Each structure stands twice: as structure tokens, then as C-alpha cells.
Amino acid sequence: MLKFTEEHEWLKIEGGVATVGITTHAAEQLGDLVFVELPEVGATFSKGGDASTVESVKAASDVYCPLDGEIVEVNEAIVADPSLVNSDPQGAGWFFKLKLANPADADALMDEAAYKELVG
Amino acid sequence: MDGSSELKKTPLHALNLSLGGRMVPFAGYEMPVQYAAGVMKEHLHTRAAAGLFDVSHMGQVTVRARSGDNADAARALETLVPVDVLGLGEGRQRYALFTNNDGGILDDLMIANRGDHFYVVVNAACKDADFAHMQAAIGDVCELTLHDDRALVALQGPHAESVLAELWADVSSMRFMDVRACDLHDADCIVSRSGYTGEDGFEISIPADLAEAVCRRLLDHPDVLPIGLGARDSLRLEAGLCLYGNDIDTTTTPVEGALEWAIQKVRRTGGDRTGGFPGAEIILDQLENGAERRRVGLKAEGRAPIRGGAVLATDAEGEDVVGTVTSGGFGPNVDGPVAMGYVTKSAATPGTQLYAGVRGKFLPITVATLPFVKNTFKR
Known part of the structure; x- marks a missing residue:
């Protein structure tokens, strides 16, 4: 199940665990990323919490936790090479895996068609 | 806006x-x-x-002596900048600063001697204020034109x-x-x-x-x-160059901004045309005795960019604050974070270890010589 947030994150949900990243649209808007800070594995976040920070040449931006949950895995590859987020934002450029506290909450998020409508 | x-x-x-x-x-x-x-x-x-x-947003101003003698325009400009304008040869340009009575910097600019007039380029955000400043101060001696x-x-x-x-x-x-x-x-x-x-x-x-x-x-x-x-x-x-409004402004003097190189000997104490620009007393004193703080380069040890506004401290707990970052980001040729900022005199020596506050943490950063990349000017 692929879901999207208004903050331009995507979630691929399998068995109660969401792989989370930023959308192609967000990656384009941010420009070339030079630094990514990921959360600790085991950390818990509420929906809207600052789960990660990304920095482009120009500015820093937060990546919000899209739903309540616990971080169970992070993608160290994007720390070593932040440009992965620009080259493959919805694939190899994923950020973290989130064990959802309430998997049913995901139903309220946008599907791909709704997100495409949002970003035009 | x-x-x-x-x-x-x-x-x-x-x-x-x-x-x-x-x-x-x-x-x-x-x-x-x-x-x-x-x-x-x-x-x-x-x-x-x-x-x-495209830098067309910057202000291009011609300064023409009403007397027809370009030296009169040079002397008029020298009342606004701590720079040798009279000694600037025809077909030559130099960096200058408009100063205020407190020794602060109103803008940085380029002044070119075009033979029968001077051609001045000022920052976009300051151009209307600069033009009004010039008009009020030297408009009686010079005809000024802003070239939109x-x-x-x-x-x-x-x-x-x-x-x-x-x-x-x-x-x-x-x-x-x-x-x-x-x-x-x-x-x-x-x-x-x-x-x-x-x-x-x-x-x-x-x-x-x-x-x-x-x-x-x-x-x-x-x-x-x-x-x-x-x-x-x-x-x-x-390249270690200042952005007006970030790295220099009305609260920073040319000496604090490490821009002494822009003030030629002839305008300094003991020179033939000592002083005679706004804030001269303060700036000349600082040229002799130094200032309490100084703009320095800063090189972070990690990969996290240190942005303008970050606090600088001598300790990793961030208790002994000695300065602030004024601009910072990622340097693609340096392949790492680069920044500049102001620190107290005692912390301004290259190699001094400091800590910059970023998102609640204090990250190690070292005072570095500017520029971060060698310039390649054809002198």
C-alpha cells in the first residue's frame, strides 16, 4: 500500500511497517542534498514529530514522522551519499522504516492519485 | 515585499x-x-x-563632477569611503565601503575610474538608500545617475x-x-x-x-x-567574500569585518589624506589597535552544514559563548561545510577549536583562514 502526506512524504506499508521517504516532488523542490540526519533505531515519534533533517546547499528542512510509531531501521546509505535522495527519492533514497502504532491510521493518508492532484 | x-x-x-x-x-x-x-x-x-x-538587480551609478574635473568627483567619493579614490588610475576599479558615523558599514561597492566620471556598482537591497546617501552628501558637487x-x-x-x-x-x-x-x-x-x-x-x-x-x-x-x-x-x-546584510552591516566596522585590505595607506593615520570619511575616528583607532571581535572563516569537522545564526562557544556544552556564525552552508569544491562568523579577539586565531550550536547540539568547528578555495585572479 503506497500512501502520501501533505508534507510530501511517501509511505510504503507492508505488515504494519512503513518504509518512509520524501517524494520526487519534494526532492526536486529541495535541490541537491548534501547532508541527512536520521533518527535512532528504537526512537518513537508522534505524527508530525521531527524525525529527520535534510540539508541542501542552501537550506535545512525537517522531515516529519508521518504517523505514530517506532523506528525499526534507517537507511545509512543516504547519510553516506545524500545525493541518493535526489537520484532515487522513491526507491534507494528511502529514509527509515516505522513500525506503526496504529496501522489503521494510514487509511486517512492520501493515495497516489490524490497526492498527484495536490502537487499538480 | x-x-x-x-x-x-x-x-x-x-x-x-x-x-x-x-x-x-x-x-x-x-x-x-x-x-x-x-x-x-x-x-x-x-x-x-x-x-x-544575471546581477542586473544591483545598482549601477555614474558619478560625474559638475566642474568637469574628475578629481573633484574622486575627492567627493572619498568623503564617503575609507578608500583611495583619487589615486585610482583611469580604467581601474577597486572595492570600497560606505561607512556611517559609528564606523559601521552602509554597503560595500565597486568604484571604477572611467576617465571623465566614476562608475559605481552597489548592492540591490541598498541601492535606493545608497543613491539617496550619495545625493545628499555629494549631489552638490557631482551629478549622479542610477542606470536602471x-x-x-x-x-x-x-x-x-x-x-x-x-x-x-x-x-x-x-x-x-x-x-x-x-x-x-x-x-x-x-x-x-x-x-x-x-x-x-x-x-x-x-x-x-x-x-x-x-x-x-x-x-x-x-x-x-x-x-x-x-x-x-x-x-x-x-571564496571568503562577505554578503552585505549577513557578514557585514551597519553594526560591523571594516576592521571587525577583516576588510582592512580595502583601506589604503593614504587614508590611514599618517597618510596624506588621513580620515575624512564617516566614522574615521573609530575606524582609524581600530586599524592601529585592533577591534574586540573579528570576522573569521570556520570549518566544521562533520558533514552537517553550520548556518548563519548558529552560536559559537569555546566548550562543547555551549556555555562560554564567543561569537555567532553570519553565513554558512555546504562548499561543493571544499566538499564539506564552510562558514564565516564573528568571534572575540581571543578566539580569532586560525586553528582555534570552537563549537557551533546546531539543533540543540554543539558540533566541533575550527577557525580557518579565508578563502576556503584559492582565488585565480589574473593580476
């Missing part, structure tokens, strides 16, 4: 859009922050080949000379800070061998109606990419 309808457009606005410029508000203008290539590629391309920047009828572009990088030489062969005889009139593609241009990237290059003033045609000729060259404000900022930061 919130509604985009109020934003001004440069003579190259249509060209910027057609080149895929991502437009943002800057100093009251709608300006390209980047083009299709993106900030990183644009930055690296400028240092490897050549980049073309001209575009200004910068062609920067190691291939800038060979690119421009295809339009104008004489360019190769120019040295760093030379200024000449020339005919580019049937346009009356003013070319100076200068810029704000740390690279060799040129700044070209072009009549507004011909600017797009001249720029298209330059962009036709395979070595040239259009470069936006994003890369302009990272290039000047790596």
Missing part, C-alpha cells in the same frame, strides 16, 4: 524563465535561485569552466576569458580590476575583470534592450551555463 506582483524584473527576466530559472524574491526582484542544472552542478561548473550570472536602463551580468570561471574573447579579442589584455568600454555584439558595454566568486572573470554592463542578445551569444558557447543566486552564494562563501 510579499506579493510577487510588487517584485521588479531585470532586463533578463524572460531569458531567465526560458532557461528554466526557478524564480524567487530577492532584494525586491524576482531572481533565479537556480536553473535546470541545480545549485551543486552550477557551482562546480563555474569553477571548472564558466558560469553566467542597463543590465549587469557576471561571466566567471577559468574559461571566462576564452569565451568572452570570441566576442571581443582585446579582453585578453585586461588584468584583474581593469575596466574598459567595448562593443559586444553591437552593444555598448562596460567590461571589468572582476567578480564575486573567487574565480577569474568579468562583469559586463549592457544596455537593457540588448542584454538578452548578448547573453544568448555567451550562452551559445558550450562551456557556459547560466548560474543562479544559490550557487552565487556558495561560490562567494568558499
Whole structure:
């Protein structure tokens, strides 16, 4: 199940665990990323919490936790090479895996068609 | 300046859009922050080949002595800047600062001697205030004209000379800070061998109606990419150059800003034309005795960029605060974070270990000599 947030994150949900990243649209808007800070594995976040920070040449931006949950895995590859987020934002450029506290909450998020409508 | 309808457009606005410029508000203008290539590629391309920047938002002012004697205009300008203008030869340009009575900096600018007048380039955000300041102070002696009828572009990088030489062969005889009139593609241009990237290059003033045609000729060259404000900022930061409003302003003096090199001997204590500019007493004293704080380069040890506003401390707990970062970001050629800021005199020695506050943590950062990349000016 692929879901999207208004903050331009995507979630691929399998068995109660969401792989989370930023959308192609967000990656384009941010420009070339030079630094990514990921959360600790085991950390818990509420929906809207600052789960990660990304920095482009120009500015820093937060990546919000899209739903309540616990971080169970992070993608160290994007720390070593932040440009992965620009080259493959919805694939190899994923950020973290989130064990959802309430998997049913995901139903309220946008599907791909709704997100495409949002970003035009 | 919130509604985009109020934003001004440069003579190259249509060209910027057609080149895929991502437009943002800057100093009251709608300006390209980047083009299709993106900030990183644009930055690296400028240092490897050549980049073309639209800087038409900056103010171009001619200063002409009412007496007809250009030395009168030089003397008038010297009442506003701590710089040797009278000794500036015809066809030469130099960096200057408008100071205020507290020794602070109202703006930084370039002054060129064009033989029968001076040609001054000031920052976009300050240009109306600068013009009013000049008009009030020297308008009785000089006729001042703000040239909104001209575009200004910068062609920067190691291939800038060979690119421009295809339009104008004489360019190769120019040295760093030379200024000449020339005919580019049937346009009356003013070319100076200068810029704000740390690279060799040129700044070209072009009549507004011909600017797009001249720029298209330059962009036709395979070595040239259009470069936006994003890369302009990272290039000047790596080159250790100040951004007015961030690194220098009315609360910083030229000595605090480490800009003593812009104040020639003749205007200093013991010189033939000592003082005579706003804030002279303070600035001359600081030239002799130093200032309590100083602008320094800062190099972080980690990968996290340290941005303007970050607090600098001598300890990892952030308790002993000694300064603030004024601009910072990622340096694509340095391949790491670079910054500059102000620290107290005792912490200003290169190699001093400090800590910068970033998102609640204090990250190690070291005082470094500027620039971060060696400049390649053709002196």
C-alpha cells in the first residue's frame, strides 16, 4: 500500500511497517542534498514529530514522522551519499522504516492519485 | 515585499524563465535561485569552466563632477569611503565601503575610474538608500545617475576569458580590476575583470534592450551555463567574500569585518589624506589597535552544514559563548561545510577549536583562514 502526506512524504506499508521517504516532488523542490540526519533505531515519534533533517546547499528542512510509531531501521546509505535522495527519492533514497502504532491510521493518508492532484 | 506582483524584473527576466530559472524574491526582484542544472552542478561548473550570472538587480551609478574635473568627483567619493579614490588610475576599479558615523558599514561597492566620471556598482537591497546617501552628501558637487536602463551580468570561471574573447579579442589584455568600454555584439558595454566568486572573470554592463542578445551569444558557447543566486552564494562563501546584510552591516566596522585590505595607506593615520570619511575616528583607532571581535572563516569537522545564526562557544556544552556564525552552508569544491562568523579577539586565531550550536547540539568547528578555495585572479 503506497500512501502520501501533505508534507510530501511517501509511505510504503507492508505488515504494519512503513518504509518512509520524501517524494520526487519534494526532492526536486529541495535541490541537491548534501547532508541527512536520521533518527535512532528504537526512537518513537508522534505524527508530525521531527524525525529527520535534510540539508541542501542552501537550506535545512525537517522531515516529519508521518504517523505514530517506532523506528525499526534507517537507511545509512543516504547519510553516506545524500545525493541518493535526489537520484532515487522513491526507491534507494528511502529514509527509515516505522513500525506503526496504529496501522489503521494510514487509511486517512492520501493515495497516489490524490497526492498527484495536490502537487499538480 | 510579499506579493510577487510588487517584485521588479531585470532586463533578463524572460531569458531567465526560458532557461528554466526557478524564480524567487530577492532584494525586491524576482531572481533565479537556480536553473535546470541545480545549485551543486552550477557551482562546480563555474569553477571548472564558466558560469553566467544575471546581477542586473544591483545598482549601477555614474558619478560625474559638475566642474568637469574628475578629481573633484574622486575627492567627493572619498568623503564617503575609507578608500583611495583619487589615486585610482583611469580604467581601474577597486572595492570600497560606505561607512556611517559609528564606523559601521552602509554597503560595500565597486568604484571604477572611467576617465571623465566614476562608475559605481552597489548592492540591490541598498541601492535606493545608497543613491539617496550619495545625493545628499555629494549631489552638490557631482551629478549622479542610477542606470536602471542597463543590465549587469557576471561571466566567471577559468574559461571566462576564452569565451568572452570570441566576442571581443582585446579582453585578453585586461588584468584583474581593469575596466574598459567595448562593443559586444553591437552593444555598448562596460567590461571589468572582476567578480564575486573567487574565480577569474568579468562583469559586463549592457544596455537593457540588448542584454538578452548578448547573453544568448555567451550562452551559445558550450562551456557556459547560466548560474543562479544559490550557487552565487556558495561560490562567494568558499571564496571568503562577505554578503552585505549577513557578514557585514551597519553594526560591523571594516576592521571587525577583516576588510582592512580595502583601506589604503593614504587614508590611514599618517597618510596624506588621513580620515575624512564617516566614522574615521573609530575606524582609524581600530586599524592601529585592533577591534574586540573579528570576522573569521570556520570549518566544521562533520558533514552537517553550520548556518548563519548558529552560536559559537569555546566548550562543547555551549556555555562560554564567543561569537555567532553570519553565513554558512555546504562548499561543493571544499566538499564539506564552510562558514564565516564573528568571534572575540581571543578566539580569532586560525586553528582555534570552537563549537557551533546546531539543533540543540554543539558540533566541533575550527577557525580557518579565508578563502576556503584559492582565488585565480589574473593580476
